[in-house]
Amino acid sequence: MLTTAYRPEIAQVGAITLGTPNLEKSLVFFRDLLGMEVTYQTEDVAYLRAYMELVHHSLILRRSSEAIVDTYSFRVKRPEDVELFNQVLQDKEVETLELPAGHEVGRGTAIRFIWPHAGHPIELYYDIDKPQAPEELRSKLPSNSSKRRGLGVRRIDHFNVQAKPGDMNAAEAWIRETLGFKRREFINIPEMKTIVASWMSVTPQVHDLALVANPFEKAAQLHHVAFNLENHSDLLVAADVLKDHDVQFDIGPGKHGIGQALYLYVRDPGSGHRVELYAGGYWILDPDFEAIEWTPATVKDGLTWFGDPLEMGTDNSMAHTTNSAGLRTANQLIG
Amino acid sequence: MLTTAYRPEIAQVGAITLGTPNLEKSLVFFRDLLGMEVTYQTEDVAYLRAYMELVHHSLILRRSSEAIVDTYSFRVKRPEDVELFNQVLQDKEVETLELPAGHEVGRGTAIRFIWPHAGHPIELYYDIDKPQAPEELRSKLPSNSSKRRGLGVRRIDHFNVQAKPGDMNAAEAWIRETLGFKRREFINIPEMKTIVASWMSVTPQVHDLALVANPFEKAAQLHHVAFNLENHSDLLVAADVLKDHDVQFDIGPGKHGIGQALYLYVRDPGSGHRVELYAGGYWILDPDFEAIEWTPATVKDGLTWFGDPLEMGTDNSMAHTTNSAGLRTANQLIG
């Protein structure tokens, strides 16, 4: 029998925990406008999932004085991968925190660490409840957790986070080597021997996680979290409705050449965190897919193939970011 | 270091070879109407790919007196998996044929075998060329092999094949155990201790391969091959255009509850093989996804959630199938 080294693997984007100074306003946005379901709620925290997500949550909103990201979590492929990743990290001398079951409501044990060179707090877990929705929300289709509502976001799609320009190569290499993310498309500046953006995935999506250089040289910034809509037309309806609800628009609708999805970047009115609505795009099933390289000379079509143009830089609304929390804030998570 | 048994894996649906009594008419359908690119052509054969497929081909049309399926091929994950699958099959006492590079134009070595209990000829390969399209067809986007044309089919999606009802359990179990397909949704008749349909995948699609019981007790039948469109709206445009081009419609448009994609089943005018146009649907990223079971009592919404209703049975156009070829026809493949 052939054997091979056993490597723990990431299965998918898990959830994001957003600190929000106005939990009620954020709930109006995510629950009422986007159409997500609240699966658990207290005075200061709400857990939500989209209508095609069977798991307990993909979004946690936590009342906080600061609009911060507490956690980016990923689900791993096998139960044992949580502990195996823990060992992998310790072997690489990365400090980890073991979080008990229930640290996030509905979730089993997890490990938490800070992404070296990038500064983002990441949690890895396997166990998560799959509760049925209350009867009045329940869908007839077993592949839906609830009936389609609001703008019909159907699942969390990806995180787009930043590192300081000087840390880009190291941060990106680290996460590829350690967590197994594959680079799919990237912006490279050969003459400066550095990448400035990398779209990476563990699934056939063009990206589950993007890392981009922060133009202000700030560390550990969230650019946006993305939620998925099925059709391009859903994104146009979303633009129409959100525009009429005083939601701040950054950029969009438009179509990225990178990934070829339709995009719309808006701000959660409660927190100012940037949310991307994302529809379509191509899937990478080829086992020998070669990462697509862009340079500053060629990247214009990559950023915007058509539509409201997305520009990199410091002097536009897309330059705004929010802070990711460091390891010390683990205690602030209240479930 | 932890080790584990090394298993070869299927990466994705590869290609289908369709015998067609009227190659010219089939080309009008696939190349001109659907918008596929011919990458290689002789008097009696044409190789085609869709505009988002970087590989040499996903469809071979071969002039033939009979409308038959010569081959269903799948691409494997690593180069060594071709030979490893060969050994796996031989260990299971399944006869295999080793096909040299070039047996299909643009493709490397492959193995060919007949799916036990089902009778379908399957080929597995890794190497395949990724030629650039001619300049006039080439897209500016590197993730496209050519510019979007015709109805914009973007890639092959899945095969839906049949076995005799009495062979369903065995055929389905065999392919899951041997090739690693996961059962995602299925129709079960508990009182008869048999499944009658199974939608299986190796990718996050709900299915790359479906196996359904043939209602006439015939062996080795093709129900349809599906090509993917990005948006539901693309499928409605396809219906509008194909209807006006004397293409025979079986069923659709409609939306399946199983998989939740929009469907349109038509016949290739050149051969009568059934082609499904397929858009949308949900992706399975949960590592602990539990296969969804349907029974005859519940399956109505699974077959058709809304739209032109799809019925199982013998007395409607959807009962028509075409033959898959057996091992002996390997020699008939001419590239």
Next chain:
Amino acid sequence: MLTTAYRPEIAQVGAITLGTPNLEKSLVFFRDLLGMEVTYQTEDVAYLRAYMELVHHSLILRRSSEAIVDTYSFRVKRPEDVELFNQVLQDKEVETLELPAGHEVGRGTAIRFIWPHAGHPIELYYDIDKPQAPEELRSKLPSNSSKRRGLGVRRIDHFNVQAKPGDMNAAEAWIRETLGFKRREFINIPEMKTIVASWMSVTPQVHDLALVANPFEKAAQLHHVAFNLENHSDLLVAADVLKDHDVQFDIGPGKHGIGQALYLYVRDPGSGHRVELYAGGYWILDPDFEAIEWTPATVKDGLTWFGDPLEMGTDNSMAHTTNSAGLRTANQLIG
């Protein structure tokens, strides 16, 4: 100066008043699911309009033991046309009822009469309020009365009513000659010297009003009232959502060849009245447009170009109709 005979004219479909045995359930359907705005409400009646309708209402739901249609109303082009139509009708010896301003809340004076040979109660009016929506519903765009909500129906589209087969020619001729409706498409049975269906309009729509022969020889039946969605994709979303809300589907989605719009026929859960969701279709701007004739031999594509097939006849759910009220029920309208 040239002069011509001055003819009063119909401007557009106005409103429909539906008796409903379950006003609350009907409100859930029209207000919450379809997304209409309630502009006036009492214990037993609700007035609604769609988000692109600036006028007070296009739908009145009236609590009633019977699911009946009290009124089909049309708005006329000029204020004086109400009285002019009154005279036209009296000259034709059709009994009219003059209704004072406020007979329908928000509406000015109107006349009411029964459509000869067809039996439907019709009201004609000019004056109608254009109230602003409450601030929380108001749109930023002045061409919207409120923000897009629910499934986004944007205006009432048309009425489809029936007459006895033997009355078809007379009823259709009468309404064309008297109210100025133009025949746009029709189904004719030359050998029986009768039409069996006529799609007519005063606007560039293919129809504002359809008249179809009732297959049970019943008089004065409503087949459906239609509401307009902007895009085909909106109709697919509507199908998806309504299906999951226990709304009974008759037929659809599909595309009519007649008019070329996408259709979905469902039943209001509160009353059983049939509602069609309608999107797209062609506009008739040619001044010399010739009515398109269909016969039973050719009409298949006219009824359903693609999708869930619509069949005429008595043995399917589409044969169900609801009664229109006669002149005597004018007193039952409570505003």
Next chain:
Amino acid sequence: MLTTAYRPEIAQVGAITLGTPNLEKSLVFFRDLLGMEVTYQTEDVAYLRAYMELVHHSLILRRSSEAIVDTYSFRVKRPEDVELFNQVLQDKEVETLELPAGHEVGRGTAIRFIWPHAGHPIELYYDIDKPQAPEELRSKLPSNSSKRRGLGVRRIDHFNVQAKPGDMNAAEAWIRETLGFKRREFINIPEMKTIVASWMSVTPQVHDLALVANPFEKAAQLHHVAFNLENHSDLLVAADVLKDHDVQFDIGPGKHGIGQALYLYVRDPGSGHRVELYAGGYWILDPDFEAIEWTPATVKDGLTWFGDPLEMGTDNSMAHTTNSAGLRTANQLIG
């Protein structure tokens, strides 16, 4: 019998004649990419119509050293309206040219005049052939002149032309009073006592004809001619395809608040004339619709509700215009 003054009326936008320095390239754009049908062609001229237009043509491309607009034509409601408009114009001391049948191939007699204060050459006609398409192009649906092809433009939509700022009030008032166009939405600068843009129609469209102030004080400029697509999704596909065909994009996709349609402005590669692809928008059926007024302070959402932003001004690609021809060029029309 009541009588009223008889006024001739415009029925709809008729056709536009574009001079193009590269007829072949323009044909690739309009015929092959947009999917229009050539109904008549010589070495130096081509007549085209869209697939839902039953009339002979809505576009004439004429080989010319200059990219100029020879003619904007409108179809009138009744045959006698051609001569009646001729008299109306002469009564207003506007010089007219009577054009014989065949001056445009397939068209009957027409009159030609220059729009006072604006400088654009306008022709009015009634008679126009309605030829069947060749069998291989013909649609099964009688409301289509041909099968849907290319990007599926279905009819001409509107003209957007310019006048000098100082002529705006006079030009706009003149065309409303003389040709019966109704002002539907407009941009007004009260403090300067002038409008700077007016969207006007004779049909229920928000505009069949727009007049906008030229920011460079040039007279008689064409901003764009628009062609209609049925769905928003068709416009996104158009953007995707045209982008990959080296068609210059000015602005779009985006959604106008004015009219609420989706827009995409591109340049015909053969001539540089700007073409707008246009989908959706609201219809004006209310007989008492009040024109919507925008001011520079409020117009931002009117120009772009969402998407690639459209800005007025001189320093962007949307400021480019092409010349309209004057009366003297009537002789240059060769059919």
